[in-house]
Amino acid sequence: MSRSPVGAAFRLASLVMMLVGLACGKTEKAPTPSPAERIIAVAPGITETLFELGLGERVVGVGDYSTWPPEAARKPNIGGLFDARLEVITTLQPDLAILLPSEEKLRVQLERLGVEVLTVRSETLAEVESMIGSIAERCGVAERGDFLQARWRQDLAPNPVPGNPRVLLSVGRERGRLANVLVSGPGTYLDELLGLLGAVNAFADAPLDYPQVGLEEILQRQAEVVIDLQPSPGTYEELMLDWQDLRAQTDMAPACPRVVAGDHVLVPGPRLPRLYRELREAIVSCGEQP
């Protein structure tokens, strides 16, 4: 007797599912391209690109980490990189979502909801450049895209610093001590920026894109310049202190620690030229030291 209500519920549920399945099946096939009037994006680099292309008005939702430009931060939040708020997205009624390849799950879910998805890559400088182009083209602002791409190439022209210094780029570590240091390996956009500056990446031979390295390895690499990339501004003093402590203890400590802070340093997007300039300034200032 206990099983009959369960059985009834199952029959009811499967009936409902069949009906809904049929209903959904109809709405899902809509291959005509949308006008891209209501755009959502999760990755901050994509949001920045949209605003840079003058499409800010058309953006209806952004991800957790979109803090720039300030207008973007005021848009409705549609969730983090991997836990999108689907109900918020549905309410926003977007017609185009621009995603990274890593957002595979969200892509599938949005397509089931009938939202067109454009996937772009942004791991290298060339990919960021073509991302600007493909977003511009898809949203009907190809000219503005061409202009931005030309400016991008101009801003990122090779501009070597003298002396091919060895540079170590730290992209994240514990604050207050030199532990769990993540550095940039070969092939990343940061490595490419160093290449454009004529500098040598101290971890150019690393097996991973962003390996975690120990202090011993850092000392052995004998980098002339160490640059801490830090997304939260106002941490300059604190981060410098850790390197100075190390210098007080060993002669092998990197000679010239620098910190580049700001919410743009780890976002592969249109603000990379700014990072490029700041990296150059940091390296050059080390060369001027006695």
Next chain:
Amino acid sequence: MRSRRVLLILAGLWLATLLLTPLLGSRLLSVGDLLSQDPTASTIFWSLRVPRVLLAMLAGGALAISGLALQTLFRNPLAEPYTLGIAGGAALGAVLALQIEGFGQALGFPAVAVASFVGALGVSAVILGLAMSGYTRETSTLLLAGIAISLSCSALVLFVQYLADFTKTFRMVRWMMGGLSVVGYGEVLWLLPWVVMGLVTLLLFRWDLNLLLTGEELAVSRGVDLKKLRFGVLGVSSALVGALVAVTGPIGFVGLIVPHILRRWVGPDHLSLIPACFLGGGAFLALCDLGARAIMAPAELPVGVLTALLGGPFFLWLLIAGRR
């Protein structure tokens, strides 16, 4: 009879959960909204909430019945799909797929889901192999073997995470939290046959499971085929859990808590206990998910985080209260 009354109450709770939770969330929906042809409300209700609640109910029920069966099989209150390494294998598969990336979809499901299903089945095959071979005549040895496999999988997961860059690591960590966010009925329809198969198989084994409560020696002397029972229970629960972990990620503690509560309430007879766990586990997970959606609305707390947060202290309380 008491167990029948409890079953009826549970069935009522289950039905009420099924009917009411889809209306609740960051945006409250009324029956009026649904009848008003508002496309947004109807999409939220039919494409997001209803499938999500159904998935929660199937997954919760599946976790609870496999937890129950494994606890009885191993005569150990801590046995559940996750202590046996089934989820560990799924996690390893998922993490590998996230690391290698770019092989898209298979059979209409994301590679991560396929890989985690394969991982869960792989671990189960090892455990089943051990169970069938002569090496582990003792069931307790089998449980320890499961724990050892689980630990090895965790270690491998850490190793893969170390190799991954931070976006991937973040995705891996996020996957481990488990979640029920789905669009449409694909996942529900995928899970349904597994759950039905699991329920039926475990119900067929109900006398064997009951008799096992009196000890393996006595059970075997009365005709329980221990090999068949182990094969059936382990095979069914690992297939079931593998299928659900593939779509929801690991959701812990449901398989541990729900059988413990219901055993006290319904009694030890598996004929009532198995349906009770299915109903109770389903309602429990759907309500947890409602809580997870509500606590931080409009953000969604992954339900696996919530069940783990609730599970630890609750289980501790249960142990202490049980000693009175």
Next chain:
Amino acid sequence: MNSRTLLTAHGVEWQAAGRTILSRLDQEVIAGECLAIVGPNGAGKTTLLRLLVGLLEPSSGSLSWGETPYSDFSRRQLAQRIAYVPQSHPLRIPLTVEQMVLLGRYPYLSALRVAPRESDFQAVAKALELAGIEALRQRPLGELSGGERQSVFIASALAQEAELMVLDEPTTHLDPLHQREIASLLARLNRQAGLSVVVATHDLNFASLLADRILALRNGAVVACETPAEMLREERLAEIFEAPFSVVRGGERPMTLLEWER
């Protein structure tokens, strides 16, 4: 007493890890008899019981029920003929007395039927009555005393409606009063209900009072299989147990006492 042979062990031998635990044993169990098995620790008593019940397969030799070899029976069919009460049970069995006894019906239950048959419930009622524990019916097993628990296990085995019951040290861990209760329960079942019993025990007086024949094992081999009056003699016991016994009361069912060094 009729002398129909229930069970025949023919040249049964059992080895584990290359060691012989039980060496070539020929033994019969006669319908209606009570056979006690005695012997020092490690003599192979439990192994012999497990062989008789069919839980172990002999390394060589054969066992048969009537004329039929064990291998022709399924486990369930064998369980309908031979019921087993193991020496130890899990500490906590979360069942009521009635549920526990109903599980004795396992060899007759079908997984496809939702509820057990009427005949199953009748067998349970009869088993409870025979064991004299009808009053405990609804009590949880965890609340019972050791003696009551043992009666429940015996009742559960009775529900199997087997012709032969095999018990492994049923009175160990029990106080004298409960030892007597179990002994008289078994005597009643054997003499009044006609149940054949094979019981392994360390308690020689228990064996003497209950058994028609006593089988003595030593180092996995049979020393003798005789009536209590024949077996319970001082020289025989000294040979089996390597310990001095005195017979304090002779007759059909002698009482013995272990001598202590002081």
